[in-house]
Amino acid sequence: LPEEFIKARPIIDTIEAAGYAAYYVGGSVRDTLLGLPIHDVDIATSAYPEEVKALFKRTVDTGIEHGTVMILDHGTGYETTTFRTESGYQDYRRPDSVKFVRSLKEDLNRRDFTINALALKTDGTIIDYFDGLTDLAEHRIKAVGDPEKRFNEDALRMMRAVRFASQLNFEIDPETIEGIKHHGPLLTKIAVERIHVEFVKMLLGQWPSKGLDVFMATGLYQYCPDFKAYQEQLNHLRDQLKRGLSNETAVWTLLASVFDLSWKQVNQLLKDWKSANQLIEDVQVATQAVSAISNHSVDDWLLYQTGSELLTIANEVAQQLDVFAYETPDLLNRYQVLQIHSKKELAVSGQDLMSAGIKPGPQLGQALSFLERQVVENHLNNQTQELLSAAIKFLNEKA
Ligand code: ATP
Numbered sequence: 001l002p003e004e005f006i007k008a009r010p011i012i013d014t015i016e017a018a019g020y021a022a023y024y025v026g027g028s029v030r031d032t033l034l035g036l037p038i039h040d041v042d043i044a045t046s047a048y049p050e051e052v053k054a055l056f057k058r059t060v061d062t063g064i065e066h067g068t069v070m071i072l073d074h075g076t077g078y079e080t081t082t083f084r085t086e087s088g089y090q091d092y093r094r095p096d097s098v099k100f101v102r103s104l105k106e107d108l109n110r111r112d113f114t115i116n117a118l119a120l121k122t123d124g125t126i127i128d129y130f131d132g133l134t135d136l137a138e139h140r141i142k143a144v145g146d147p148e149k150r151f152n153e154d155a156l157r158m159m160r161a162v163r164f165a166s167q168l169n170f171e172i173d174p175e176t177i178e179g180i181k182h183h184g185p186l187l188t189k190i191a192v193e194r195i196h197v198e199f200v201k202m203l204l205g206q207w208p209s210k211g212l213d214v215f216m217a218t219g220l221y222q223y224c225p226d227f228k229a230y231q232e233q234l235n236h237l238r239d240q241l242k243r244g245l246s247n248e249t250a251v252w253t254l255l256a257s258v259f260d261l262s263w264k265q266v267n268q269l270l271k272d273w274k275s276a277n278q279l280i281e282d283v284q285v286a287t288q289a290v291s292a293i294s295n296h297s298v299d300d301w302l303l304y305q306t307g308s309e310l311l312t313i314a315n316e317v318a319q320q321l322d323v324f325a326y327e328t329p330d331l332l333n334r335y336q337v338l339q340i341h342s343k344k345e346l347a348v349s350g351q352d353l354m355s356a357g358i359k360p361g362p363q364l365g366q367a368l369s370f371l372e373r374q375v376v377e378n379h380l381n382n383q384t385q386e387l388l389s390a391a392i393k394f395l396n397e398k399a
């Protein structure tokens with residue numbers, strides 16, 4: 001067993017010693033069997049939340065109403081969830097009620113896909129009620145039970161199916177695909193933030209075209225914010241993408257570039273997808289850089305405005321799209337040799353300009369912006385005397 005499971009073993013041992021059952025479950029079991037690295041170890045147990053809390057000194061109620069208690073152990077947190085069934089799902093997303101049960105099988109039965117419904121004992125035994133091992137061996141994503149019913153219960157599972165396809169390079173079972181075809185419209189009932197998470201994970205997966213293929217073929221894309229108008233571009237992306245993107249900024253920069261969005265349209269798209277403001281700004285800047293890269297018009301001012309991190313992302317996106325791209329070191333070398341990399345590095349400050357007799361006010365800011373650009377573009381050396389004279393000359397000519 002991987003080290004993470006061995007480290008978590010005392011938790012399970014403690015629960016079992018008290019007479020309850022406990023297993024490793026979820027993504028970590030699936031990924032271990034696939035030989036992939038694991039992130040978080042999830043534990044499922046027959047003990048009720050209060051019973052779990054009574055067994056450990058330090059716990060946090062991370063989601064106690066649905067049975068999840070985090071156990072803190074030497075700086076690591078382990079999410080422990082009581083076996084439960086769910087019922088209701090009147091809103092196509094959250095169960096109306098969860099019921100704690102003592103049966104592992106009932107708990108595994110509520111899980112989304114067979115490969116995610118495996119349990120592992122500390123002795124290495126696998127519990128597999130739904131042929132998850134076969135599906136794992138045959139690289140298949142298959143809903144537990146009737147896909148129509150499962151997507152009707154929780155529409156987010158459709159997005160999870162396409163994201164696992166892209167992360168694992170698995171095929172989605174034909175009946176599960178049919179289920180997605182029939183239930184796509186229910187995606188509009190799901191919080192955009194949750195769709196966002198799965199969509200980004202899909203494009204970060206190593207085989208993004210695999211997920212995009214089903215995303216497009218089932219029509220699922222139409223029920224995501226703003227995507228309906230971009231069928232052609234999304235299909236192009238499906239055919240074009242060779243590997244996963246390296247981070248979320250790259251994902252949205254790629255989309256903005258393929259959709260050919262203006263600065264303002266990027267803002268709208270990302271607002272509709274409920275993105276953070278920092279992400280929006282970064283994508284706007286990086287998208288502008290992709291366009292400059294593809295036009296062979298990367299100048300020093302653009303390098304300066306974009307910065308090394310977003311230049312790397314823009315170049316990665318340009319490469320994926322087969323529009324012109326630089327060798328990344330070339331682009332970064334050109335950036336590195338700029339005289340300054342931020343306004344703070346200018347050899348004069350606003351204070352210096354005022355000491356030289358320039359009055360505070362808008363023209364002070366204009367003078368600084370003028371110097372910034374002149375230095376970035378190498379028309380002036382970043383030296384105090386030279387910049388002071390240039391500022392005075394600039395303001396005299398303006399007056
Ligand atoms: P990852 O590696 O991305 O964490 P994961 O399979 O662990 O993948 P999680 O979202 O962490 O995914 O969920 C943990 C487990 O909970 C899943 O493996 C699955 O058994 C169950 N699960 C999660 N979301 C759902 C859902 N919407 N419907 C049914 N079961 C779910």
Ligand code: MG
Pocket residue numbers: 026027028040
């Ligand atoms: Mg997980």
